[in-house]
Amino acid sequence: MTRIAVLTPDPADPSYASQWPGVRDRLAAALALEGLEAVATPWTDHIDAAAGLADYPLILPMIVWGYHRDHRRWLKACATWTAADLPLANPASVLAWNSDKTYLARLAARGVPMPETIWSDGVTAGAVADAFASTGADQLIVKPTVSGGAWRTLRLSPGQALIDAPEGSAMIQPFLPTIETAGETSLLFFGGAFSHAVNKRPVPGDFRIQTQYGGLYTPLAEAPAGALALARQVLAAIDEPLLYARIDMVPDADGRWLLMEAELIEPDTYLDHAPDAGAALARAVRARL
Incomplete structure (x- = not known):
């Protein structure tokens, strides 16, 4: 059985300790369908040296949850893996730039529709007032450009006090009420091919769709045509080869689909909602090998 390395969170970070093992197990079960063994190893064990990963024919950085809180070391690790020319999928170059949401500005410059966004070096009451x-x-909506899982993300009304505001680089966007009614839709791609779609809605009164905030996830029988077109437009705007991608989007009030995130590092791929339980991902990995 071919052994594949799967990078996982820092063991010292308890934030997702109750969630990521289940994601690992679903991934391992999917890979086993193609005779592949998933070997979990913390990404923080391979920051300064790549020797511990050198013998694997493929490395999947798909569960490095929490890297955004240790971004300096994350970028150092990406540089280490790039210098060692490790067989990461997705590539280490993608892991670096996709970790900062300013990449969205580059996609927008290539014609990808997304919500109006103000990029700020720091969130102040004045900056928020100007954005209104x-x-x-x-x-x-105000959130750090290096973030994950709605970390330090705020929904603000005019005059509302800034409490626990993002520090450093941030992005400010108009809140889209459709997140409460239509939710966010995620499209999963493996080896460039569409796999499955999941709709995610917040509980009443909230705007965060993550499961830790009570988000409700529903598999879709098929992807909405407009959402699929946008996802393919996003993938076409990215130059590097991608083994996996999760494209998150919402419709605006007029029904136009807008990109929220292109998750290319450690997306939960919702294999528990995939009709084939992840067989398409396993085949894409086998093809890459």
Whole structure:
């Protein structure tokens, strides 16, 4: 059985300790369908040296949850893996740039539709007031450009106090009310081919769709045509080869699909909602080998 390395969270980080092992087990079960053994190893064990990963024919960095809270060391690890020319999928170059949401500006410059976004070096009351004035929005979403799982993400109304605001580089966007009614839709791609779609909705009164906040996840029998078109537009705008991708999007009030995230590092691929339980991912991995 071919052994594949799967990078996992820092053992000292308890944030996702109750969640990521289940994701690992689903991934391992899918890979086993193609005779592949998933060997879990923390990414933090391979920051300064790549020797511990050198013997694997493929390395999947698919469960490195929490890297955003240790971004400096994450970038160092990506540089180490790049220098060692390790067989990572997705590539280490992608793991570096996709860890900072400013990549969205580059995709927007290539014609990918996304919500109006103000990029800020720091979130202040003045910056928020200016954003309300320039966008005309009733509410704003403020989040760090290096983030994950709605970490330090705020929904603000005019005049609301900034409490636990993002530090450093941040993005400010008008809040899209459709997140409460239509939710966010995620499309999963393996080896460039569409696999499955999942709709995620927040509990009433919240805007965060993550499971830790009570988000409700529903598999879709098929991807909405407009959502699939946008996802393929996003993938076409990315130059590097991707083994896996999760494209997250929401419709605006007019029904136009807008990109929220292109998750290319450690997306939960929702294999528990995949009709084939991840066989398409396993085949893509086998093909890569």
